[in-house]
Amino acid sequence: MSYVITGTCVNDGACVDVCPVDCIHPTPAEPGFLGADMLYIDPDVCVSCNACAEACPVGAVMDEKSLPPELLRYRDINAEFSRLRKDS
Amino acid sequence: MIRTVFTHCHYCVCLCGVKVTVDNDEVTSIEPDRDNPYTWSDFCRKGKTAAETRKHPQRLMSPMKRVGERYVAATYEEAIADIASRLKRIIAEHGADAVGTYHGNPLGFSFAGSIFFAGLLDALGTGNRYWVGSVDQNNTHVVQQAMYGSELIAMPPDIDECKCFLLVGMDPAQSKFGWTEVVPNGWTRVLNAQAGGADVIVVDPRRSNSAERANTHLAVLPGQDWALLLGLLHVTFEERLERPATAVPLSGVGTLRSLALEADLEDLSARCGIPVPVIRDVARRFAKAPRAMCVMHTGVAHNLTGTIAEWLGNALNAVTDRLDTPGGRRFESGYMDLVKIFAGFAPPTTHRTRLRNLPAIAGFHALAELADEIITPGKGQIRAMIVAAGNPVVSGPDSAALDQAFAGLDLLVAVDTVQRESHRHAHWLIPGTHWLEREGLHALFAGIMDKPFAQYANQALPPPAGIREEWSFFTDLALAMDRPMFGKRGVNGFIRATRWLAHVTGRPQLAMNPRWVEWLLVASGRQLKYGDIRKHPHGWLYREKRYGDLAAAIRTPDKTVHCAPPAFVDECRRHLAEPRSLANPEFPLMMINRRTRESMNSWLNETPGLFEQLRSNSVEIHPQDAATLQLEDGAWTRVISATGAIELPVTISPGARPGVITIAHGWGSRIFDPGETLKAQSFGANRNKLVARTLLDPLSQTPAFNTTRVRLEPLHASAQVTMHASTSEEAAVS
Numbered sequence: 095m096s097y098v099i100t101g102t103c104v105n106d107g108a109c110v111d112v113c114p115v116d117c118i119h120p121t122p123a124e125p126g127f128l129g130a131d132m133l134y135i136d137p138d139v140c141v142s143c144n145a146c147a148e149a150c151p152v153g154a155v156m157d158e159k160s161l162p163p164e165l166l167r168y169r170d171i172n173a174e175f176s177r178l179r180k181d182s
Numbered sequence: 183m184i185r186t187v188f189t190h191c192h193y194c195v196c197l198c199g200v201k202v203t204v205d206n207d208e209v210t211s212i213e214p215d216r217d218n219p220y221t222w223s224d225f226c227r228k229g230k231t232a233a234e235t236r237k238h239p240q241r242l243m244s245p246m247k248r249v250g251e252r253y254v255a256a257t258y259e260e261a262i263a264d265i266a267s268r269l270k271r272i273i274a275e276h277g278a279d280a281v282g283t284y285h286g287n288p289l290g291f292s293f294a295g296s297i298f299f300a301g302l303l304d305a306l307g308t309g310n311r312y313w314v315g316s317v318d319q320n321n322t323h324v325v326q327q328a329m330y331g332s333e334l335i336a337m338p339p340d341i342d343e344c345k346c347f348l349l350v351g352m353d354p355a356q357s358k359f360g361w362t363e364v365v366p367n368g369w370t371r372v373l374n375a376q377a378g379g380a381d382v383i384v385v386d387p388r389r390s391n392s393a394e395r396a397n398t399h400l401a402v403l404p405g406q407d408w409a410l411l412l413g414l415l416h417v418t419f420e421e422r423l424e425r426p427a428t429a430v431p432l433s434g435v436g437t438l439r440s441l442a443l444e445a446d447l448e449d450l451s452a453r454c455g456i457p458v459p460v461i462r463d464v465a466r467r468f469a470k471a472p473r474a475m476c477v478m479h480t481g482v483a484h485n486l487t488g489t490i491a492e493w494l495g496n497a498l499n500a501v502t503d504r505l506d507t508p509g510g511r512r513f514e515s516g517y518m519d520l521v522k523i524f525a526g527f528a529p530p531t532t533h534r535t536r537l538r539n540l541p542a543i544a545g546f547h548a549l550a551e552l553a554d555e556i557i558t559p560g561k562g563q564i565r566a567m568i569v570a571a572g573n574p575v576v577s578g579p580d581s582a583a584l585d586q587a588f589a590g591l592d593l594l595v596a597v598d599t600v601q602r603e604s605h606r607h608a609h610w611l612i613p614g615t616h617w618l619e620r621e622g623l624h625a626l627f628a629g630i631m632d633k634p635f636a637q638y639a640n641q642a643l644p645p646p647a648g649i650r651e652e653w654s655f656f657t658d659l660a661l662a663m664d665r666p667m668f669g670k671r672g673v674n675g676f677i678r679a680t681r682w683l684a685h686v687t688g689r690p691q692l693a694m695n696p697r698w699v700e701w702l703l704v705a706s707g708r709q710l711k712y713g714d715i716r717k718h719p720h721g722w723l724y725r726e727k728r729y730g731d732l733a734a735a736i737r738t739p740d741k742t743v744h745c746a747p748p749a750f751v752d753e754c755r756r757h758l759a760e761p762r763s764l765a766n767p768e769f770p771l772m773m774i775n776r777r778t779r780e781s782m783n784s785w786l787n788e789t790p791g792l793f794e795q796l797r798s799n800s801v802e803i804h805p806q807d808a809a810t811l812q813l814e815d816g817a818w819t820r821v822i823s824a825t826g827a828i829e830l831p832v833t834i835s836p837g838a839r840p841g842v843i844t845i846a847h848g849w850g851s852r853i854f855d856p857g858e859t860l861k862a863q864s865f866g867a868n869r870n871k872l873v874a875r876t877l878l879d880p881l882s883q884t885p886a887f888n889t890t891r892v893r894l895e896p897l898h899a900s901a902q903v904t905m906h907a908s909t910s911e912e913a914a915v916s
């Protein structure tokens with residue numbers, strides 16, 4: 095189980111500051127941040143603490159299990175980005 | 183060399199299992215220990231940044247003695263000799279009660295620290311003992327004593343089996359369900375149950391993160407939870423929704439029924455601000471659910487009606503058969519009979535306070551009384567204070583009064599990792615340790631866990647060179663005063679003998695130490711072996727949870743749960759007879775409190791890695807009130823009560839009801855640098871300056887942290903100071 099960032103993300107990075115396990119990328123300090131479409135949660139590291147969801151000003155972060163069907167694809171988008179980041 | 187140490191975080195009762203990576207003398211990372219079978223999933227930034235707190239730039243590295251307006255480093259021997267002789271003189275002249283003590287929440291998380299501090303208090307023989315529990319959890323102890331016969335009978339929520347959650351005055355999305363019980367991963371488990379069809383009802387004047395996720399949010403008026411709960415009982419009895427108690431016999435149900443039925447539902451509804459049909463609906467949902475629980479936390483406790491509300495919630499559980507039944511409030515017996523051990527070991531104190539003649543609760547007096555006991559002359563006046571891991575000036579009501587009182591003490595000894603607000607006038611600062619530097623089994627947690635679980639905490643790093651653990655300082659002080667540790671003759675001689683033996687044999691473990699006490703407690707329970715607990719570095723779920731132990735644990739004389747203790751019934755009738763609260767033109771707004779996950783009371787707010795966005799509390803205000811007062815988001819305002827005034831920026835949020843403002847506690851606590859610059863650093867403002875020390879719940883002696891009347895006066899831009907760190911040039915001592 096993990097949390098998932100969805101397409102309404104506005105890249106302000108509020109979630110990065112509160113995540114206890116630093117699993118949200120790219121962070122403002124990382125190279126890919128400026129051009130990023132959105133930020134992504136690494137499902138292998140996330141502890142589902144809900145902190146990012148509370149911090150997000152636009153409600154872009156959701157618990158994987160409460161994703162509505164039209165947003166389900168973001169689960170794979172978050173996971174895929176995280177896998178590529180770790181591979182690179 | 184890189185080592186991995188498994189232990190658990192000791193900041194809050196989530197007790198998260200953590201994996202600490204240590205490279206030589208540095209902690210390089212703290213992560214949740216995913217191999218811990220029970221407690222890692224609440225992990226938060228407080229645990230993650232624990233090593234920063236340990237390396238605090240202002241950390242006390244040796245005892246510091248106040249000399250005029252400065253502090254100078256001293257040895258433990260100098261500190262102990264000076265403190266012992268001054269305490270002895272004060273006790274000889276004025277009696278043992280002239281020495282007062284206070285300990286805060288962090289000491290409670292150190293088993294060794296709390297047990298040996300208790301030993302020191304018994305050595306001193308003072309009855310003037312104060313603690314942090316008196317500003318929040320006293321109401322639970324008073325109710326546990328009256329209903330179940332012991333101040334120590336806790337009943338953790340049995341979340342996984344529950345079908346209807348009635349959560350009153352709590353925000354588990356932030357607190358993670360932790361308060362006086364250990365419920366790891368509690369909120370996520372509630373949400374899982376909800377996904378499986380369970381009903382979640384959250385009662386809170388604020389639309390908190392938890393309230394947002396609830397099936398129903400009841401925005402009760404602050405301090406009126408008791409009226410809502412009495413209304414739920416009224417409907418339960420009127421519609422005959424009771425369930426016979428299957429696990430424990432009840433008594434007093436007739437009296438409770440009359441009280442609830444006599445109360446007028448319309449009147450209760452007007453008091454609590456919840457419409458009658460909603461009260462009826464919630465009462466039915468709760469009583470008809472196959473398995474349910476009512477749980478109350480600090481939102482309820484921090485009120486003048488905290489005790490009767492806690493009682494009515496427990497009574498609702500009792501009459502709907504939610505005590506020690508699946509999905510209700512389960513009693514966990516742990517691996518030893520703590521209730522019995524404490525009943526035999528420490529008979530309840532009969533000491534009463536000098537000025538207000540109030541009894542101790544759970545062994546301690548109320549912080550609200552401390553300032554007056556210090557400043558009022560007469561026999562029994564407190565002249566010296568020992569403050570252990572506590573910040574009572576910020577944690578308690580009317581901070582200015584206690585600060586002034588501390589300024590007049592003959593001796594103030596503070597034991598802590600840094601010099602905090604409450605230690606401003608200290609004569610001696612004694613260094614404390616961080617949990618990363620300690621080891622041990624916290625045996626007292628065994629009975630407040632929601633599952634049978636035990637974990638021995640391993641030490642990640644030793645304390646910095648020259649810093650002694652608190653328990654050893656407490657013991658040395660008692661020995662130097664020649665007063666018997668634990669109040670028992672012979673103990674000092676025994677301690678000296680074991681120390682001598684350890685010295686001559688070169689085996690330090692032979693000297694009396696806290697591990698002996700832990701071992702003895704575990705052995706007394708005859709269920710687990712201490713060595714077996716130590717063999718489980720990730721923690722140990724040592725058996726399946728079970729039901730049915732409550733009936734044997736109850737200590738009321740007739741072995742029944744008392745549903746209508748006379749003092750509670752009287753207090754409830756008194757409130758029913760009082761007129762409903764009227765508008766107060768001078769102070770039109772009601773101030774309540776809130777939890778923030780990154781905060782731990784006044785303790786960690788200055789840790790660098792916490793609060794990267796905004797490091798301050800603020801005045802959360804409803805848009806309607808903000809419009810009336812012409813306040814914009816971020817504007818500064820002065821908050822004024824009958825007791826004091828503070829200044830803070832405003833956050834406009836539809837969260838709280840109109841007429842209610844929210845300000846988190848624990849902020850505005852300075853940390854001083856006693857060694858060099860005499861500079862102090864703090865963030866936010868201490869909202870407890872606004873809370874009166876005389877207006878208390880008469881049963882629990884708890885102040886009205888959640889129901890303090892205030893008014894706001896917008897500040898002009900010129901008066902504004904910077905939002906972030908306010909570094910004052912003020913001298914550390916004055």
Ligand code: SF4
Pocket residue numbers: 096097112113114115116117118135139140141142143144145146147
């Ligand atoms: S749920 Fe918690 S651990 Fe997961 S990404 Fe959000 S903040 Fe990080």
Ligand code: SF4
Pocket residue numbers: 099102103104105106107108109110133149150151152153154155
């Ligand atoms: S807080 Fe929300 S909007 Fe901001 S970066 Fe995180 S997910 Fe995106």
Ligand code: SF4
Pocket residue numbers: 191192193194195196197198224225226227228229230358
């Ligand atoms: S402070 Fe955070 S990490 Fe530590 S026990 Fe509490 S929730 Fe867990």
